[in-house]
Structures are given as structure tokens and as C-alpha cells.
Amino acid sequence: MIGRDAELAALLDAVRNPPSVVFVDGQAGVGKSRLVTEFAAAAARGGAPRVIRGSCQPLPAPFPYGVLLDCLSQCGDLLREPGPVTGALRDHLPELADRLPPAPRALGDPDAERHRIFRAVRDLLRSLGPAVLVLEDLQWADEKTRRVLRFVLADPPPELSIVATYRREDLPSVAPFGHAFHLPHGVTGVDLVLRPFGATEVRAMIDELVGAAVTSHRFAEAVLHETAGIPFVVEETVRALSDPVRDVRAEGDLAQRILAGIDVPPSVADTIKERLAALPGAAQVLTEAAAVLEVPETLEVLSAVAGEATAAHLIASVESGVLVEETANRYGFRHNIARRAVYASLPGPRRRELHERALTTLSALDRVPVARLCAHAKAAGLKAEWLRYSELAAKAAEDANDVSTAVDLLVEVLSDAETSPEVANRLATKLCDHALTGLPGGMMTARIESLLADPRLAPDVRAQVHLWFGLLLQRETGSVDRGAEEIALALGLLGDQPERTVRGMAAMAGPYLGSASIAEHQRSLDRVEGVIDHLPTRELRTALLATTLGGRLIAGDPSTWERIARLPSPSDVHDPEELHHLARAHCNLADACSWIGHYARAREFLRDGIVLAKRVGSSYVVGTAEATAVRLDWLSGRWQGLGQRLDRLIETYADLLLTTDLHLTRGWLAAARGEWVRAEEAFQAATGAHPAAQVFPVGISAAGGMAGMLLSRGKAAAAEEHVRRGVTMLRSKGAWVWSGDILPQAVDYYLAVGDVGAARLLVSETATGLRGVDAPLAQASLAACRARLTAVTDDRDEADRLYREAIDLHWDLGLSYRATQLAEQAEGETITDAAVLEALTQTYDALGATVDAARCRHRARSTGTATPSPRGRRGYGSELSPRERDVARLLAGGHTNREIAQALFLSRRTVEEYVVKVRRKLNASSRHDVHL
Known part of the structure; x- marks a missing residue:
């Protein structure tokens, strides 16, 4: 229960x-x-x-x-x-x-x-x-x-x-x-x-039904919307899923798509039909109108669509429990499953009639979402109105950053054989514009591929389709060679259109994707920039610079700083399309700076990019900027509220490629807080379903994150796979500029297994690869690894000097967490100075680094000197103490007592006592009912 x-x-x-x-x-x-x-x-x-x-x-x-x-x-x-x-x-x-x-x-x-x-x-x-x-x-x-x-x-x-x-x-x-x-x-x-359940109870109930704590927050919210939290309807809905354990993990729009695809459970449908049959005839018609309108509406709208309903009929529907008053003077179904049951019972001609009335009624009102008009026009069989509203609805979805809905609308119109060639070519071009926004599961690849055989497309539009299809093959499915063939075909077809050819070349030149080496990408960027000055418009030149400048900087090209001057000043740009590209340029540069270690410059570019993006409503650009912002906050130790921000952003941008970035940051944060289950899930999500198509800096950093987390738990053997993957990516790509998030973990692994030679070789390769490269983070990590290697040779004085140098480099970059970890490492494994341990503990506590703070407390206890409690009173009454909150958070994440004890450096008995206190204070009947 x-x-x-x-x-x-x-x-x-x-x-x-x-x-x-x-x-x-x-x-x-x-x-x-x-x-x-x-x-x-x-x-x-x-x-x-x-x-x-x-x-x-x-x-x-x-x-x-x-x-x-x-x-x-x-x-x-x-x-x-x-x-x-x-x-x-x-x-x-x-x-x-x-x-x-x-x-x-x-x-x-x-x-x-x-x-x-x-x-x-x-x-x-x-x-x-x-x-x-x-x-x-x-x-x-x-x-x-x-x-x-x-x-x-x-x-x-x-x-x-x-x-x-x-x-x-x-x-x-x-x-x-x-x-x-x-x-x-x-x-x-x-x-x-007894009230219906909220999202927390719905999620717990679904977990019980599927027999595992795997339900995503987004899926629970979607089920709540469909069922209004009525337990019987929740249960029947979950039982109707084709693969419950898989389906309940769905994030973003996919959760709603899964629920929309199931049939209404017969037991629920029968209950609704029985109530409907008991209503007077006119009240039944009004209820049918509510089912067609889909969202709660006023009596006036319901009556206009029903054609024969009055307030008395509405009262009868409400008193019977079929309809409810959602907000003041707006009436709809208690839950969407009930609405779908009534809708499914309508004969086809009756549905079309009601949809036509709905379109007529709603189109006469102010501020009705155009997507609703589009849906009613389609269901009523009004083709011309449907085409017109579809384009308007797709544009509205784009403006709201709902790329999935925009793509669905465009594909639906393109799939209609009666759509004219003129409209088909225009919409195919729009669809290609969304090609690289990263819809999940190869959805975008399949949709672009379906256009290749469309006889309505003009040669230049077909060439664009080949180009974006090739890029998608590489990025979504990992089919690098086949993708290259499609891109080569596209560039051949675009030979007499240099501006489009160059944009295709620029898209290919991005160094963070594909199997080509950094050197090859730099040569491609040189070729693209060689023709920029010959392009006919400044808008097109700005568009290409937005890609090439970020690509150069993320590869560590020091000449990028001079080339940035080629961007126009924001005050000189007034065209919305060029402003969009200028915003993209600033946000791409911010992203590149955040990867290579220019964090102050990253925030400057980010600030300007967000201002520009908001001027023209470039919501996707704002999304990339937010992903960069949370990574910068993680790196600089600004962790307060970071977990909630990450959850919100991952849900908001669930269908976009930038979520790999967000998952990486969530993995880092979860690992530092001892949430190992969540961290592992996040690092896996950051890698993506097709490793060959992953974003390389993210993939390398995710490998380092996993390896570091496992090494901190003494699991060197398990870390080997992740170290090998990350180092292989570095070497195959020649991407030493991105070594900052894998090199320290790889060296720690090699030393843990006694392979000092492998550690020295990797450090030597990295030093060679970083010559002439602009990579402050990688250089700081290299200095830390040199100190670590020197320390194992027992040259303590030299090791201390190198550690001080590495710590200073990290503080100069603003990397407070990593600098603190280095300071602890520099003290050695047998540190006994209680004052030093207390200072480290307080710094970790201030950051929110639960595992590190617990480790230092444990080391202090082993010296016989207890570390003082964090600031604040000792008596917490019915509130959770800081340590109880740590335990509660780990319990909510599905960790066992043994795992909690390991994360917090406590005995199993102590953890058991904390669990009892947490359950009592949170009124949780079992450990599975603990939620924060």
C-alpha cells in the first residue's frame, strides 16, 4: 500500500x-x-x-x-x-x-x-x-x-x-x-x-508494480497527467504497457508518447461508458464535445461545440463525476484516460462533425494555441486549414524549444501525398534545419531518410537532405563510413552553390564528433575559412564563423583569439537570422572555453550569447548556454541547488543532443555526493547509445568520471575498462587538449595496479601532445600527474614543489574542488595532522562534497581526534541533521546500507541507526518510501 x-x-x-x-x-x-x-x-x-x-x-x-x-x-x-x-x-x-x-x-x-x-x-x-x-x-x-x-x-x-x-x-x-x-x-x-496520489506516490506505486525502483520522474509526471493520480487507473495503465520495466524509465516527451500509444484499459473504459450512459442525451453530447476539445473549456465553448447543451446539462455531467471543474468556469475530464475512452467511443462521422465545430469555435477566440487548431483541422478532414495551421504550429513549437513537436508536425505534412511540391520543398528545408538537435533513438535519422525518395523535392533540397542524413548517420547511429558517403554525395550535388557547400563542410569540420583526428578537423576548418571572405553576405559569414571559431578553440588552436575579431559587433547586427548566428558563435566559444579551461572568458562569452539569443528567441541556443553554465558552476564549486537545476534542464531538453553534457555534470555531482547508482546512470547516458557517434569531450570525461568514482571505492579492476576507453579515445583522436578529465584518473589507475611505466608513458604522450596547444585545464592536470608520479619515487621535496605548482594552477583556474582534492593528496596517505584534516573537511562540506568530507572525518577519527560538526546547532529535533540528510539522500537513490556505509565512511551499525532515525523523521514506513 x-x-x-x-x-x-x-x-x-x-x-x-x-x-x-x-x-x-x-x-x-x-x-x-x-x-x-x-x-x-x-x-x-x-x-x-x-x-x-x-x-x-x-x-x-x-x-x-x-x-x-x-x-x-x-x-x-x-x-x-x-x-x-x-x-x-x-x-x-x-x-x-x-x-x-x-x-x-x-x-x-x-x-x-x-x-x-x-x-x-x-x-x-x-x-x-x-x-x-x-x-x-x-x-x-x-x-x-x-x-x-x-x-x-x-x-x-x-x-x-x-x-x-x-x-x-x-x-x-x-x-x-x-x-x-x-x-x-x-x-x-x-x-x-482519500485523495488521488501526487507525483511522488504515483512514482512509488509504479515502482512497486514493475518490481524495481526505476521509474523516471518524467514518466511518473506523465502518468499523473493521464490518470489524475487515481490508483486504480494508474495500475491499469501500467499493466497496459508493452514493456513496463523499459517504458517507465522514459524521459522527456518519450514518456508522454509511450502513454499516448497504449489502448485505454477496458476496465477503465467500461466504467466511464457506464457513467456516460446514465446521463441525459444532451449531457452526453456535451461530454462528447469535452472529449473532442481535449483541454478544459468554458460552458460557452462546450455548448457551441455540442450545439444543444445548457448549464443544466453541464451540471448533470459534473454531478455524475464524468466532468469536473478544473479551474474557474473551465470543465474537463478528471483524467485523460477517461477523455480518451469517451473519444474512442465516438463514431467517425460524429468525431469529424465535432472537430469541425471545435475549429470554428476556437478560431474565433483570442490566444488559442495554434497547435489545437491544427489538430482539429486535421481530424475534421479540412486539408487546406490543416496545412496552414501545421506550419504555424511548427513555428510556435520551435519558439517554445519543443523541437520534437515541431518535427512531428513537419513530418506529418510531408508524409501527406497531397502536399504540393512547393510546400514539400519548403518544409523539407525546415526539417533539415532541425536535423542536429538530437532527437532520441535515431528518430531524426529515420525522418530525414524518408525524404530521400520523395519525388517532389528539387535537386538542391535533395542535396541538403543527403548532407544532413549523412551527418545524422554519423552522430545518431555511429555509421561513420556510410555517413561520409552521403556527405560526399551531397557536396557533389551542391557544387554550384558554394554557400551551402561550405556550410556542409563546416558542419563536418566540428572536431568534437566523428572519428577523424584533431589534425584532420583543423585542416577542414582551414579549407572552410579560406572561402569565408568570398561569401556573398555577412549573415552567411557569421553563420560559418559561429561553427569554425568554436571548433578551433575547443581543439586548442591559440590563433582562435585573433580570429574572433572577425565576428561583427552585436551593436552592428540587426537582422534576426544573423543575430541568431552571432548568439550561437558566442555560446559555442563559451562552450569551448569551458572544455579547455578558460573559465572566466567562458562566462563572458556566455553572458553575451544569452543576451543575443534572447533578443531573437533562439531557445535552442539558450539551451546550449544553460548546459555550459551548469558545467561551469560544477567546476567552480557553485553546487548549491545544482542538482535541481540539472534535473530541470534534463527534463526540458530531453530530446536534444546537449543532454549528454548535462548528464556528465550530473554524474560528476552525484559521484561527489556518494550517489553511485545515479552517477553511473548519468555517465552512461553521457556516453550515449552509440559510442562511435558520441561527443568526444563528453565521452572522454564520462570515462574519467566513472574511473575516478570506482577508484575512490577501491574498485581498480572495474575502473580498467573506463580508463582504457578514455585513453583510447585520446590517442585515436589526438585530442590531448581534452585530457584534463581523464589523465589524473588514468595515472591513479596505473599506479593502483602497479604499472608505473604505463603512467609515465601516458604523461609523456600528453606533454608532447600539448605542445603549442591552448589547454589550461589539461596543463594543470598534467602538472598534478607529474607530482603524483614524483611522490611514488619517494622524492618528497620535489613532489611537494610539484604539488604546490599544480594546486596553484587549479586555484588560478577557479577549480576549488579539484584544488582541495590535490591539497589532500599532497599530504599523503598517512596524514595525521588534525588541523589540516579539519580544514579539508570544512572546505568539502562547504562545497557539498559528501564523500570527500566523510573520508576526512574518518581519517580524523582514526587519529583519535574527532572533526567538529558542521556549523549549526547540534539539536535538530524533527529535522534531519546534515549526516541524516546525507543518509536520506542515498536511501532515496536506492543505495544499500553497505553502500551508504562505504560512501560516508561509517560502520554498518551506525548506518542502520541513521536509517531508523531518517525513517522516523520522514514518517517513511520503509526505506523505499524515503524521498527528499
Whole structure:
């Protein structure tokens, strides 16, 4: 059971204080039966009174006293000297006939007979002793049952408790017992209202259903949107997934696509249809209009689309629970699965008619999202309107950074055989503009490839398709050779269009992708820049410089700084397209600076790039800038709130290539905080599905991140694979400029396995590769590795000098975390100076480097000198202490006690004690319910 601990506790507490009555209110599927089932089990385990359950049935004419007689028929073994009046129930309860007194003589007066039956029920309940009567779905009870319950509770048996569940919207009157009823003095009364789940409970429930804690936050949010958090609908939806364990991991728009692709669960559809059939005809039509409109709308819009509905019909739909008031004067379905069920029940001609009315109605309103008009036009079969609104909707999606939706809209129109050649060529060009935004799973590659055989495309447009298809083959699927063939074909077809040819060459020249060496990329960049001055417009020259300057700088070309002067001044640029490219140039330079170690310059370029991008609404450029910004904040030790920012950005840009950057930073942060499961997932996501197509600096750094995390845990053998991969990438690419995030980890690995020769060889290769290269980070890492190598030769004085040099280089770059780690390393493995350890601990704590701070505390404890607690009071009351918060965070990440102990350098026993405290303070029934 998920999320009902407080309600369960209230139930148990009430039945321990009889006489009592508990009302459990909640809509269909919210979990009332699940709660009373768990309550019955808990009562049996805890020695509570016997629980007797009965359910009312949705019959046209309910049986008199039906649910009460069902319950009483189960109680033969509990009867204790039933009084004479209980004989009036002999004919009603044949199961108890041998235990009841003889039936009294008939009175002949119906009112007197009813009174005797009421007394008999109360006396029989009294003779049961301690008991709990659970009456489910009281909204379907007959009126006689309601009356006898009011009679019993006016003077209840002292050891009786009653638990009644019901749906308020289906009650025949305002109260579960027929009218307002006040319990007499001395009777415990509890009212529980079960609410639908929120995102946290939905996620926990999905994890329970699939049997693993793997559900992504985005998928849980998507399920919440589809189901409104109603547990029954959540369960049926998850059961309808084709591959639940895989599907629930989906991020970004993919989560919503998966849910949109499943059929409405039959059990849910049947429930909705049953409620719909009970409505008056005009109310049904209004509900159908709401299903077609999809989002909550006003009565005026609903009436215009339905054509014959009034406020009275809307009230009937709301009172039945089919529709709900989402916001003031806007009405829709409680959850999207219900809407889809109603929509699926509509015959085709009826759907088209309602969609046409919806288009007419909405197009006359102000500020209606054009995507809605597009969808209604298509569903109504209005081809011309659909084409027009599709282009407008794609542009709106682009402006909102929703590239996936923009691409879907363009592909849909291009796939229509009736789309004219003029429109097809224009939209194919637009689609190519989105080619490198990085939609997941090869989706973009397949869509561009589908255009190659389109007979409507003009030769120059077809050449562009070949170009972008080739680049996508290399980047999304790792098909480097086939991609090169497509690019070569495209460049041949574009021979008489030098501006497009050069743009294709510039795209190929980016050094961070593909298997070509850095030297080859630099030659390609030289060829592209050789013709820039001959291009017809400054806008095109700026577009190419935006690619080539960033490409040169990220490869460590020191001449880039002079070439940057070729960019126009922002004050001289007014054309929106050129402003877009100028923004891209500044953000690309910021990104390059952040990789090679010019962090102050990176922030300058970033600031200017974001201002320019926002001037023209270049949301994708802003996205790349945000990815660079969080990496800079990680490097400079600005970690406060960084995890939340990364989660938000990864969700926002889930379909774009730049998320590999974001996953890398998340991996670094998680590793420093001991969240090893999350770190490993993040480093794997940063590498991507096709290693041959990965972004090289990200792939090298992810390999270093994984290796460093494993080495910190003493897992040198497991680190070997990642060191080998990262070093191989360095050597094959000749990318020594990007060695800063793998060289220290590789050297540490080689020394850990006793291969000093391999460490020296790699350091020597790196030193040679960095000659004449602008690479401050790599140079600082090289200095640190020289110090490390010198220290193992026992030349302590020289090692100290080299460590001081390396530490100073890292501080000069603003790399506070790495500088602190070097300072700790320089002290040696046997450091015993308590003051030094305390200073290191405080620095790590200030950063949020949980593992490093814990390591220093552990080393201080081993010297016999405890490190003082972090700033703040020692007494935290019901709040989590800093150490408890660390434990809670790791628990929430799925770590075992052993892993937590290793991360925080604590004993297993100490961790067990922390886990108990964390669960108590967070009111978590199990370790799996701990969430922060």
C-alpha cells in the first residue's frame, strides 16, 4: 500500500476506542477497498477486534438490509447469548437459525415489525462482543439499511465499531446514512477523505508494480497527467504497457508518447461508458464535445461545440463525476484516460462533425494555441486549414524549444501525398534545419531518410537532405563510413552553390564528433575559412564563423583569439537570422572555453550569447548556454541547488543532443555526493547509445568520471575498462587538449595496479601532445600527474614543489574542488595532522562534497581526534541533521546500507541507526518510501 499510512493509523486508532464509526469517502478507484483490506490485515496482526466485511451492490432495486445481513451471516462463531428479540432475524439469517432464539409472533403492524427488526439488529450486534463492521460502497445501500444504521448508532453496542466507505458523488442524498446524522456523546467519529496520489506516490506505486525502483520522474509526471493520480487507473495503465520495466524509465516527451500509444484499459473504459450512459442525451453530447476539445473549456465553448447543451446539462455531467471543474468556469475530464475512452467511443462521422465545430469555435477566440487548431483541422478532414495551421504550429513549437513537436508536425505534412511540391520543398528545408538537435533513438535519422525518395523535392533540397542524413548517420547511429558517403554525395550535388557547400563542410569540420583526428578537423576548418571572405553576405559569414571559431578553440588552436575579431559587433547586427548566428558563435566559444579551461572568458562569452539569443528567441541556443553554465558552476564549486537545476534542464531538453553534457555534470555531482547508482546512470547516458557517434569531450570525461568514482571505492579492476576507453579515445583522436578529465584518473589507475611505466608513458604522450596547444585545464592536470608520479619515487621535496605548482594552477583556474582534492593528496596517505584534516573537511562540506568530507572525518577519527560538526546547532529535533540528510539522500537513490556505509565512511551499525532515525523523521514506513 502506497501513501495511506496516516489513514490506516486513524482507522486502527478508532477501532481501539469503541464504540466508533469511521466514514471513508473517495471517488471510484481511489483505493477505499485497498485501504480496508490493509486495515483488516493490520487489525488481525495487532490483536484488534474481529473485522467483518460486506459490500453493497449496484442493483436497480437493492435488497432490504442486504449488506447488514451479509455481514451478520458470517458471525455465528462470535454470538454470545443473543437476546429474545434477535429471533426476529431467524428467517433473514438461516446460517444462524440454530443459534438464535425462536422467532416471535408476528405483530401485524408494519411499523412495529420494522422497529422489532431494528432492535434485533442492534441486539445481535451487541451480542458479538468486540467487532468491526466494514460496510463498503454505502452509496448503493437500500434505504432500510441506512435507517437501521442510524438507529443502531443512536445507542451503539459498547464494543462495536463501524467502518463505512462510499463515493460522495453517487450518494442518493447529502450524507452516507441518508441525512445529516450527529453521533451521540461517547461515540468516536472519524471522517477520512482519500485523495488521488501526487507525483511522488504515483512514482512509488509504479515502482512497486514493475518490481524495481526505476521509474523516471518524467514518466511518473506523465502518468499523473493521464490518470489524475487515481490508483486504480494508474495500475491499469501500467499493466497496459508493452514493456513496463523499459517504458517507465522514459524521459522527456518519450514518456508522454509511450502513454499516448497504449489502448485505454477496458476496465477503465467500461466504467466511464457506464457513467456516460446514465446521463441525459444532451449531457452526453456535451461530454462528447469535452472529449473532442481535449483541454478544459468554458460552458460557452462546450455548448457551441455540442450545439444543444445548457448549464443544466453541464451540471448533470459534473454531478455524475464524468466532468469536473478544473479551474474557474473551465470543465474537463478528471483524467485523460477517461477523455480518451469517451473519444474512442465516438463514431467517425460524429468525431469529424465535432472537430469541425471545435475549429470554428476556437478560431474565433483570442490566444488559442495554434497547435489545437491544427489538430482539429486535421481530424475534421479540412486539408487546406490543416496545412496552414501545421506550419504555424511548427513555428510556435520551435519558439517554445519543443523541437520534437515541431518535427512531428513537419513530418506529418510531408508524409501527406497531397502536399504540393512547393510546400514539400519548403518544409523539407525546415526539417533539415532541425536535423542536429538530437532527437532520441535515431528518430531524426529515420525522418530525414524518408525524404530521400520523395519525388517532389528539387535537386538542391535533395542535396541538403543527403548532407544532413549523412551527418545524422554519423552522430545518431555511429555509421561513420556510410555517413561520409552521403556527405560526399551531397557536396557533389551542391557544387554550384558554394554557400551551402561550405556550410556542409563546416558542419563536418566540428572536431568534437566523428572519428577523424584533431589534425584532420583543423585542416577542414582551414579549407572552410579560406572561402569565408568570398561569401556573398555577412549573415552567411557569421553563420560559418559561429561553427569554425568554436571548433578551433575547443581543439586548442591559440590563433582562435585573433580570429574572433572577425565576428561583427552585436551593436552592428540587426537582422534576426544573423543575430541568431552571432548568439550561437558566442555560446559555442563559451562552450569551448569551458572544455579547455578558460573559465572566466567562458562566462563572458556566455553572458553575451544569452543576451543575443534572447533578443531573437533562439531557445535552442539558450539551451546550449544553460548546459555550459551548469558545467561551469560544477567546476567552480557553485553546487548549491545544482542538482535541481540539472534535473530541470534534463527534463526540458530531453530530446536534444546537449543532454549528454548535462548528464556528465550530473554524474560528476552525484559521484561527489556518494550517489553511485545515479552517477553511473548519468555517465552512461553521457556516453550515449552509440559510442562511435558520441561527443568526444563528453565521452572522454564520462570515462574519467566513472574511473575516478570506482577508484575512490577501491574498485581498480572495474575502473580498467573506463580508463582504457578514455585513453583510447585520446590517442585515436589526438585530442590531448581534452585530457584534463581523464589523465589524473588514468595515472591513479596505473599506479593502483602497479604499472608505473604505463603512467609515465601516458604523461609523456600528453606533454608532447600539448605542445603549442591552448589547454589550461589539461596543463594543470598534467602538472598534478607529474607530482603524483614524483611522490611514488619517494622524492618528497620535489613532489611537494610539484604539488604546490599544480594546486596553484587549479586555484588560478577557479577549480576549488579539484584544488582541495590535490591539497589532500599532497599530504599523503598517512596524514595525521588534525588541523589540516579539519580544514579539508570544512572546505568539502562547504562545497557539498559528501564523500570527500566523510573520508576526512574518518581519517580524523582514526587519529583519535574527532572533526567538529558542521556549523549549526547540534539539536535538530524533527529535522534531519546534515549526516541524516546525507543518509536520506542515498536511501532515496536506492543505495544499500553497505553502500551508504562505504560512501560516508561509517560502520554498518551506525548506518542502520541513521536509517531508523531518517525513517522516523520522514514518517517513511520503509526505506523505499524515503524521498527528499
